[in-house]
C-alpha cells in the first residue's frame with residue numbers, strides 16, 4: 312500500500328475529518344482520501360485550517376488533521392499554528408512540498424517550512440521517504456492526544472506519498488478527555504447590560520459556544536456565567552472564531568453558536584463560503600459596533616483624534632450571497648432570533664447593533680489578565696477590584712486592582 316492510501320484509510324476508518332486545501336503536489340492524497348471515503352472539508356483558506364482543527368479538538372477530544380500544499384499554502388498556516396501552540400492544542404498539520412529533486416534548489420514554491428515553524432512548535436519534522444512519513448504519522452496520531460502537547464508539523468514530499476510500505480496495520484487512536492473552560496463570571500452592570508439581559512434569557516437555548524476576539528468577547532463571557540466556551544485564549548487571535556466554530560460543528564455534527572465582532576468576522580469572511588459549501592450549521596451572533604477594539608477610542612479622543620466609525624458591508628446582503636439565513640436583532644430580540652435560527656439546520660447570521668465601549672483602565676487590566684492566564688475560570692468581573700482568576704495549573708489568586716494595574 313502507498314503511504315497516501317494508508318493515511319487516507321487510517322483517517323477514513325476512524326472517521327476523522329480532514330481539514331484540507333488542494334494543491335498540485337498533494338494530488339495523490341486528494342485522490343486517496345476520496346477513494347477511501349474520508350470526510351474532507353475544504354476550507355476557504357489555509358489560514359482557517361489550524362483554527363478548525365483546534366475547535367474540533369476542543370469539542371471532541373480527538374486530534375484534528377489539516378493537509379495543505381507547498382509554499383504559500385504552508386505559510387498560510389503560521390498564525391493558526393502559533394495560536395494553537397499558545398493554547399497547547401494538539402493537531403497534526405501535513406504540508407506536502409514540491410518534489411524532492413527540487414527541494415532546496417530555489418524552484419517555484421520551494422520553502423523549508425519545517426525549519427520555519429520549528430521554533431514555534433514542539434514537533435516539526437520533514438519526511439523525505441515514505442517509511443519515515445508512515446512512522447511519523449502513526450506516532451503523531453498516537454501521541455498527539457494530549458492537551459499539553461500543542462501542534463505537530465509534518466512536512467513531506469509528493470515522492471514519499473507514493474512510496475510503498477507493504478501491508479500496514481490500522482489502529483484506533485486514544486481520545487483526550489478535554490476539560491472545557493467554564494465561565495464563572497457574575498454579570499456586570501455597565502453599558503452592555505442590554506446585551507447581557509438578552510443573552511441571559513437565551514441561556515436555556517444552548518450550553519456551549521465559540522467566541523471570537525475583541526471587546527465583545529469579554530462582554531459575552533461576563534454575560535454567560537456557567538457556560539462552556541471555546542476561544543483563542545493566550546494569543547487572542549482574530550480570525551479564530553469562525554473556523555473554530557466550523558471545527559466544532561463538524562466534530563459534533565450539530566449546530567454551534569459563535570459570538571463575534573464585526574472586525575473579527577470581516578477578517579475571516581471567506582469562511583462563509585465553507586458554511587455554504589457544506590451547509591455547516593454555525594449560527595453567527597454578530598456584535599456590530601462598526602469599530603475595532605472600541606476602548607482604544609478613548610485614547611484617540613484624549614489625543615484630539617476622531618473616533619472612527621467603520622463603514623461595513625451590508626451583512627444582510629452578504630448573508631444572502633453566502634446562503635445564510637439573516638436576522639436583525641435589536642438587543643432584546645436576540646433570544647427570539649436565536650431560537651428561530653436554531654430551529655433549522657443551516658447556517659445563520661444574527662446581526663446585533665451595539666455600541667460597545669470600555670474604560671481604558673479596564674483594557675490594561677484585561678490585557679494583563681490575558682497575558683498571565685488562561686481563561687479557565689473567571690470569577691466576578693474581569694478587570695474589577697473583586698475579580699479573582701485561576702492560574703494555569705495553579706491556585707486561584709486575586710487579580711490586581713485596576714489602580715494597581717494602571718500604575719504598573
Ligand SMILES: Cc1ncc(C[n+]2csc(CCOP(=O)(O)OP(=O)(O)O)c2C)c(N)n1
Pocket residue numbers: 523524525526527528546547548549550571572573574575576598600602603604605667
Ligand atoms: C490577528 C489579530 N490582529 C489584531 C489583533 C488586535 N485586536 C484585538 S481585538 C481587535 C478588534 C476586534 O474588533 P471586533 O471584532 O469588531 O471586536 P470589538 O472590539 O469591536 O468588539 C484587534 C484589532 C488581534 N488580536 N489578532
Ligand SMILES: [Mg+2]
Pocket residue numbers: 525572573574598599600601602603604
Ligand atoms: Mg467591532
